Amino acid sequence: MPMEPMLNSYNDNSAIQETCQTVGNPILIDMATQWADGKHNGDLRFVRIADYGCSGGRNSVRPVRDIVATLRRRSNDIRVECIFEDLPTNAWDLVIEQGGRLTSDLPDLQVLCAGSSFYNQVCADNSVDLAYSYVASHFLSQPQPLSTHVMMHESRNGEKKTWEKQAADDWRKFLLLRARELQHGGKLMVSTMSRGEDGYSWKAFSYLVWDAIQCVHAKGGLTKREAEALCIPACLRSEADIMAPFSSDPEVQAAYRLESLGFSRTSIEQENSLPKSELASLLRRRTESVWGGMFITTLMNLGRAAGSARETMNQVWDLFEEAVGKDPNNGWRDMRFFCLQLTRN
């Protein structure tokens, strides 16, 4: 089963993901500056930028604006082609709307949409100058069976092993495919959720989702098979996971120069002053807009009609909201993430 996209509500509920950009966009600006510095002025006529895993496009607008503004300070009439990539089933109408906003106030900018998995080659060989991927590459190419939890990191009974292999293979594949697409001297930033000794941003609430699924199953709302199949095909990588191909894989080592790897934690300060019930509802929407589509798709793949899958998942999310309301600190309150900056050799 391929990974499914976020729900259409992602754009409206993706403010926490955007907080990564406080750290990531200055890196993109540096990348653009260095890339332009490596060119003679006469060569600064065209740049191709790729954004991998754009979802509804809301969080793609600022990075593109920042990169374009940086490049235009060097060459006012540089033509920009920007490729927004996500799965074929993505909410492309929303991306086109966001792209329209960009093209209406940035002259000489073209936006193209690529409906393809980033575990496939998306752009032609040696064709991309600057690329980034925000909050997407923790999603794996496919889930493995996982019956003891919704997250691989919390699973038991040796289930984690096959997931770890999949995650390592996917990471290597993602890097090598981007290396094919990048021009020599081209630059890539990958930023997404990470895992550290202090845990990870999805840890506490993954138990609430798991408990809610078990509760709906116990009441007969989900069969055993369905409850066991509901999981999130994602690996929130540790520093060792991220670095592994750079220290042990000759192809990855040959493809890239590692410029920097940093870890950060961001949050939305104003949320602290919200009343508990309002915060619980916000945290439900935040979680549901990222995880909900995958669960609905899993249920439909097991034979449920769409309406029934939605109704059942509503029961799960109602229970989740109730649990988060008791202690919002168990909800998705921060982004623990990494920013990896690479140059194509």
Ligand SMILES: C[S@@+](CC[C@H](N)C(=O)[O-])C[C@H]1O[C@@H](n2cnc3c(N)ncnc32)[C@H](O)[C@@H]1O
């Ligand atoms: C949480 S959203 C991130 C969107 C945006 N980049 C941001 O920073 O808010 C993750 C996106 O990754 C996409 N995604 C997951 N697996 C993918 C794959 N194999 N190929 C392309 N996109 C994928 C999902 O469809 C989703 O739109």
